[in-house]
Amino acid sequence: MALLDVCGISDWVKEDTFSSQKASVDRVNHFNFAAREPELAVPIGVDPADFLKPFTDCEDGVEGVTIKLEHGTTTLAFKFQHGVMVAVDSRASSGSYVSTQMFKKVIEINPYLLGTMSGSAADCVYWERLLAKECRIYKLRNKERISVSAASKLLANMVANYRGMGLSMGTMICGWDKKGPGLYYVDDNGLRLSGNMFSTGSGSSYAYGVMDSGYRYDLTVPEAYDLAQRAIFHATHRDAYSGGTVNMYHMQETGWIKVSQEDVGELYHRFAAEKK
């Protein structure tokens, strides 16, 4: 404060309070696990670089340490004449271990906004829930729902602050606002793209193949449901890290509806029967 500075008191006042630069010098083995000053506790005698080397992609374990995460998913979304289709698989894997076959990869932010998740489950769930909170606050402050472009911009700006720190998140924000249907792809680098069709995750190439071969803007609603389901199914069939069930949502002018949740095993038999 101005008065403190004028009186010259500020110097000795600051000495008494905690400052992160002084902590490791003055108090060698003291750690303050405050959320604002992040510190990593390492046992004495351990070299942090060596310790982290097996878990990173880089050579010396020091430059740009990003923890290597195993992540597998297939998610897709596309715009068509009757709104936006969103379809995701539901397998969560860590390495070759399947943690669960029933993971919810679509977060329902509000009746007019959906967010998909791919990449690190923890990162996606955390940031998208934070986004949902911001959207609620926006609605209270401004008495109208947030637009899809603003919501995706908020998310992109939030994660851009953590660029290079090892976040892994590829998400699609889908919604219907005053400007009509909206679809944005946002990822952990802060990239934000508007588009008509996106697919993310380890199985995205398979999904793109099926989607591209069957996509038209003027699909009917049943045709769009079928296309989205098939695309995810074929991705789960070939990609080891995708599977479980296909969760489908349809974003309409009146909000989203959950279309179906079907096990990929059942889908396999249904499609196989069609071939005969």
Add this chain to the structure above:
Amino acid sequence: MHDSCSFILMVGIRGKDIVVLGVEKKSVAKLQEERTVRKICALDEHVCMAFAGLTADARIVINRARVECQSHRLTVEDPVTVEYITRYIATLKQRYTQSNGRRPFGISALIVGFDYDGTPRLYQTDPSGTYHAWKANAIGRSAKTVREFLEKNYTDEAIASDNDAIKLAIKALLEVVQSGGKNIELAVIRRNQPLKSKEIETLVAEIEKEKEEEAEKKKQKKSS
């Protein structure tokens, strides 16, 4: 702490497709360069603000509001609504009434513009940080008299067309401003168009003519 601007009258009228701001032009010293419409500032392409009070304080508020308009466009990808920027300005003013070592901003502002969906808006803020929406308002010198005039004369027919709204603003100003059209300045915003200064010579002449006709009619009625 008064400077000359607290003795200026300012009128704002919200029409159907137009918003009008009228300012009483203060006569300047002989050697001073006259600059037109300096009391009315654009905050963004679709919003502008007129203020009555300390010009120096207004400059700070206007700068912050202009930055906030662009910041909103950047993060939300939409232009500000008039209500949003009014709320921002009012919050800024309130903050200065509740912290140590500061004094409130000495300005009342009229903020006019069109929202993204085309609705015209007129808001007024005062130094305490409150804001209200108005259909028509006046601030500054003799604002009370002008507001009473507007309360009597602001009807749906009176603002039916753009020109009618402009004429109403001029008439309101003429209630208080001496020596007619020379001392009045107008700025208008039409939907999807930027702020424009308005030529008022012809309109003032029309209004004077109408007044004379009215007076004539009354005289005739009396005599008959």
